Amino acid sequence: MTAIAPAPLRPLVMVDWGTSSLRAAFAREKTVLETRHSDQGILKVPAGGFPQVLQTLCGDWLNEPDALCLISGMAGSAQGWALAPYCPCPAGQTELAAHLHWIEPQRIALVPGLRCEHPHAPDVMRGEEVQILGVLQLQGLRDAQLVLPGTHSKWVWVRAGRIEHFSTFMTGELYAVMRQHSILGRTLPTMTNDEPWDEAYFDQGVLLSLQGGSVLHHLFGVRTLALMERATPLALASYLSGLVIGEEVRGQDLRADRPVWVVGSSALQTRYARALALRGVQTHRLGDTATWTGLLSLATPLRHHTP
Amino acid sequence: MTAIAPAPLRPLVMVDWGTSSLRAAFAREKTVLETRHSDQGILKVPAGGFPQVLQTLCGDWLNEPDALCLISGMAGSAQGWALAPYCPCPAGQTELAAHLHWIEPQRIALVPGLRCEHPHAPDVMRGEEVQILGVLQLQGLRDAQLVLPGTHSKWVWVRAGRIEHFSTFMTGELYAVMRQHSILGRTLPTMTNDEPWDEAYFDQGVLLSLQGGSVLHHLFGVRTLALMERATPLALASYLSGLVIGEEVRGQDLRADRPVWVVGSSALQTRYARALALRGVQTHRLGDTATWTGLLSLATPLRHHTP
Numbered sequence: 001m002t003a004i005a006p007a008p009l010r011p012l013v014m015v016d017w018g019t020s021s022l023r024a025a026f027a028r029e030k031t032v033l034e035t036r037h038s039d040q041g042i043l044k045v046p047a048g049g050f051p052q053v054l055q056t057l058c059g060d061w062l063n064e065p066d067a068l069c070l071i072s073g074m075a076g077s078a079q080g081w082a083l084a085p086y087c088p089c090p091a092g093q094t095e096l097a098a099h100l101h102w103i104e105p106q107r108i109a110l111v112p113g114l115r116c117e118h119p120h121a122p123d124v125m126r127g128e129e130v131q132i133l134g135v136l137q138l139q140g141l142r143d144a145q146l147v148l149p150g151t152h153s154k155w156v157w158v159r160a161g162r163i164e165h166f167s168t169f170m171t172g173e174l175y176a177v178m179r180q181h182s183i184l185g186r187t188l189p190t191m192t193n194d195e196p197w198d199e200a201y202f203d204q205g206v207l208l209s210l211q212g213g214s215v216l217h218h219l220f221g222v223r224t225l226a227l228m229e230r231a232t233p234l235a236l237a238s239y240l241s242g243l244v245i246g247e248e249v250r251g252q253d254l255r256a257d258r259p260v261w262v263v264g265s266s267a268l269q270t271r272y273a274r275a276l277a278l279r280g281v282q283t284h285r286l287g288d289t290a291t292w293t294g295l296l297s298l299a300t301p302l303r304h305h306t307p
Numbered sequence: 308m309t310a311i312a313p314a315p316l317r318p319l320v321m322v323d324w325g326t327s328s329l330r331a332a333f334a335r336e337k338t339v340l341e342t343r344h345s346d347q348g349i350l351k352v353p354a355g356g357f358p359q360v361l362q363t364l365c366g367d368w369l370n371e372p373d374a375l376c377l378i379s380g381m382a383g384s385a386q387g388w389a390l391a392p393y394c395p396c397p398a399g400q401t402e403l404a405a406h407l408h409w410i411e412p413q414r415i416a417l418v419p420g421l422r423c424e425h426p427h428a429p430d431v432m433r434g435e436e437v438q439i440l441g442v443l444q445l446q447g448l449r450d451a452q453l454v455l456p457g458t459h460s461k462w463v464w465v466r467a468g469r470i471e472h473f474s475t476f477m478t479g480e481l482y483a484v485m486r487q488h489s490i491l492g493r494t495l496p497t498m499t500n501d502e503p504w505d506e507a508y509f510d511q512g513v514l515l516s517l518q519g520g521s522v523l524h525h526l527f528g529v530r531t532l533a534l535m536e537r538a539t540p541l542a543l544a545s546y547l548s549g550l551v552i553g554e555e556v557r558g559q560d561l562r563a564d565r566p567v568w569v570v571g572s573s574a575l576q577t578r579y580a581r582a583l584a585l586r587g588v589q590t591h592r593l594g595d596t597a598t599w600t601g602l603l604s605l606a607t608p609l610r611h612h613t614p
Contacts, residue, residue, distance in 0.1 A: 078534075118528070120511075120515050120525070120528055121527075121528030121531050121532050121537075122528075122531045122532070122534075122535050122537075123527065123528075123531060124531055124534065152527065167524055168524065168527040169521065169523040169524050169527070170485075170489070170523050170524075170526045170527050171523050173489050173490065174481075174485070174489070174523060174526070177484045177485060177488040177489050178477075178481070178484060180488070181484045181487070181488045182477070182480050182481070182484050183480065204427075208427050213558055214476065214554055214555065214557065214558035215522065215523075215554075216476040216477050216478050216481060216522075216551070216554055216555050216558075217474055217475065217476050217477075217558065218427070219477045219481070220428075220430065220459065220475040220476070220477050221425070221427055221428030221429075221430075224428050224429045224430060224431055225428050225429070227429075227431065228429050230428075230429075244523070247521055247522075247523055248521065248523050250521065251520055251521035251523075251524065
């Protein structure tokens, strides 16, 4: 008897298509061979223009015989290529795969976002679900609590390998609009991406918010501390960041013996890990590079060649 | 013996000089005879231009023999006519009068704002202190809890006729910047001054915030309820208003047997009275017209003619 070699998997084109940019990757078997980037986020693509943008960026990959293409992120929103209805939670790989929205049958699909229900309102994510799948895969996790900090931070509860529930916090956006459009901005430096971080003032902000009270009041302290010249503008930018991240962390159901996975950019990881430490909670830190792993894992059952 | 008639009081020019506009009033004895308005708020007046603006609006009044002029509001800030250093709390009429900042000795003075200390940061007000004095005078109050809702809401504790302590909440400004500059704005109507109010949705927002949790999360519900088309844009504008006012009210030290004085515009009075009722607290409502009473009361000891 001769052993039969497993059939090779279909070539895979993966696209993470966000609001302001997109990135794409090409994989043979389980290996990512190349990645590309474009600034054609969904807000810049005219209606009907999505196939052309994809063709321009990834045409050679898509022309590979029997290539499969999965697209995650805001491309599946109402303002995107097509509306991929949200997959309800709990959801893992199986549920997401079952809810793929096919643009071309068996060839190009949009990964749906997730939704869950809170008593007062629904909650949604689009794109993060793939990143979370990747983290679970990379770390071999079945049960975990994660936070993906950012403009709209996501707190995620994973049980038995599925995303059971999640909750969104508008922390990053509130920080940015208060800093750029409220009176607080008048005494703070202009926002930059590589602003130095004043850890002592960040800690003060976090600790104040963790004590409770209302962030609506605490925010005004950023103004008065500047008026009274009790802190430098740069220190107060860190203090403001601490206030809002502290307010986000305050509301979480956390336990000292249950570490939180912090998934995001290095700067945000540092701040969230610090804020969680101030609440007595340990963290594991991960970069936001799990997207390709998540898409690979989601695609695998679909990559056996059609007969 | 003949009774000596009390000497007449000096004519009084009162100015409430805010950021975007100013209003002025002229009083003989205890009677306001005339009021005027100008759009020359402090942000529109060039450095050194304040005397001219005052002369243009109130020159005839100032020319009355022995006229006295008191100016309250942002004209006493660093960006105003001159910096009138904050008067520390506790402060009533006596303390404020002792801290007047004289532009022309015994003739034109800036009313100082107030400051108090919280453990984490100072708090300040400028202009509201005069309005509060007026309310105390008009209502014959010695001990009271007041709220002056607005861009920066002030919660004020009065004891034995003096402002003992106060606390500022950035509620109005946070509402405006989230509505005008965050993603929430995309599914809300453009802000107008006479927007209809959906009381049922306002109540829902208040009740959710009163339950606790974090406003950073609740805010995202304004987005998802719109995405899922579970409420109209106008209803969601009221819901957002309820969320932030509810968050402000949640944090207060309130008692069912201690009514709160709500001092402000009619629309805000209605919303705050409703939010406080939902927390089981009664309110007394007052328009924001106590400024002249406050300035009259502050000026009285200074209005006896100089010999």
